[in-house]
Amino acid sequence: MTKIIAFESSADETSVAIVEDGHIVLSNAVATQINSHQRFGGIVPEVASRHHIEWITRVLDDALDAAQVRPEDLDGVAVTYGPGLVGSLLVGLMGAKTFALAHDLPIIPVNHLAGHIAAANFNVPIIYPALALMVSGGHTELVLMTSENNFAVLGETRDDAAGESFDKVGRLLKLPYPAGKTIDEMAHRGQATIKFPTAMAHEDNYDFSFSGLKSAVINYVHHAEQKGETIDHNNLATSFQNAVVDALIGRTRKALKDYDVKSFVLAGGVAANTQLRDELDVLLSQFPKTTFIPVPREYTGDNAAMIGAAGYWNFKQHIFAGLDLNTNPGLDFELLNK
Numbered sequence: 001m002t003k004i005i006a007f008e009s010s011a012d013e014t015s016v017a018i019v020e021d022g023h024i025v026l027s028n029a030v031a032t033q034i035n036s037h038q039r040f041g042g043i044v045p046e047v048a049s050r051h052h053i054e055w056i057t058r059v060l061d062d063a064l065d066a067a068q069v070r071p072e073d074l075d076g077v078a079v080t081y082g083p084g085l086v087g088s089l090l091v092g093l094m095g096a097k098t099f100a101l102a103h104d105l106p107i108i109p110v111n112h113l114a115g116h117i118a119a120a121n122f123n124v125p126i127i128y129p130a131l132a133l134m135v136s137g138g139h140t141e142l143v144l145m146t147s148e149n150n151f152a153v154l155g156e157t158r159d160d161a162a163g164e165s166f167d168k169v170g171r172l173l174k175l176p177y178p179a180g181k182t183i184d185e186m187a188h189r190g191q192a193t194i195k196f197p198t199a200m201a202h203e204d205n206y207d208f209s210f211s212g213l214k215s216a217v218i219n220y221v222h223h224a225e226q227k228g229e230t231i232d233h234n235n236l237a238t239s240f241q242n243a244v245v246d247a248l249i250g251r252t253r254k255a256l257k258d259y260d261v262k263s264f265v266l267a268g269g270v271a272a273n274t275q276l277r278d279e280l281d282v283l284l285s286q287f288p289k290t291t292f293i294p295v296p297r298e299y300t301g302d303n304a305a306m307i308g309a310a311g312y313w314n315f316k317q318h319i320f321a322g323l324d325l326n327t328n329p330g331l332d333f334e335l336l337n338k
Contacts, residue, residue: 010084019308078311155206
């Protein structure tokens with residue numbers, strides 16, 4: 001049994017977890033900063049870094065206590081080194097290095113995006129080859145995995161990420177940050193009375209675009225306000241969410257037709273969206289040879305357990321780093337030539 005302690009601090013969640021064999025979560029301590037960033041409508045990097053410094057040792061102690069694990073029982077220290085906010089990443093990286101040095105443990109560098117996908121193993125094991133839809137506040141990508149820990153991007157957003165568009169529309173409607181969950185709830189109370197555009201629907205690729213949709217929503221609201229018209233926010237949320245989900249489903253359908261995969265993973269913060277999960281469930285029923293593996297909702301947001309899961313992949317392949325490991329805020333997967 002391989003026990004890995006993992007550190008995650010790429011954005012506004014400070015988290016330490018202990019994961020066994022890449023799929024058993026022994027503990028997952030998370031300190032959130034949502035209340036600190038809500039009044040700004042988004043993450044303030046300097047504020048995030050300060051909170052990470054304040055919380056990193058506390059969540060470390062909480063993770064060890066909850067798992068009832070001693071440092072000498074551990075086999076490695078996994079840590080997110082990118083992508084993310086450089087100041088935030090540095091706090092988790094220094095915490096991981098300090099712990100590894102103090103207890104003579106190897107450092108396992110982990111790509112944050114790989115962590116999101118690896119969290120699917122908390123549901124059922126990923127079967128390869130696999131296709132993953134990574135949907136979060138910073139990324140929207142279709143990723144092909146021919147084997148464990150082997151990633152190639154088939155398509156990605158050309159502008160805004162899906163989660164980013166949720167937050168920007170939420171800010172427009174004066175909803176609390178992050179707005180994804182609230183918009184999802186509102187969408188189930190409304191009707192799709194507004195036809196918003198689905199960008200790139202007829203292009204022969206796997207890319208996404210959400211900036212046009214965001215602009216269309218902003219223009220709709222501004223025009224209504226200028227005319228003194230009342231806007232039904234529930235109907236607006238339904239119409240907006242339908243457009244986002246339609247774009248995600250359309251590209252996913254094309255990729256599933258073009259690639260013979262044994263499993264399909266839904267990962268990232270937006271993977272918690274009820275409509276997206278339901279419509280993907282229907283879509284995957286048309287591909288009976290492909291198993292649908294959504295990341296469990298409790299692990300869709302940023303957390304260290306997912307870093308422990310991806311760290312286990314690296315551990316098995318002897319992918320380690322020294323104390324000179326640095327952050328890589330712009331880290332991504334390899335882009336497959338189209």
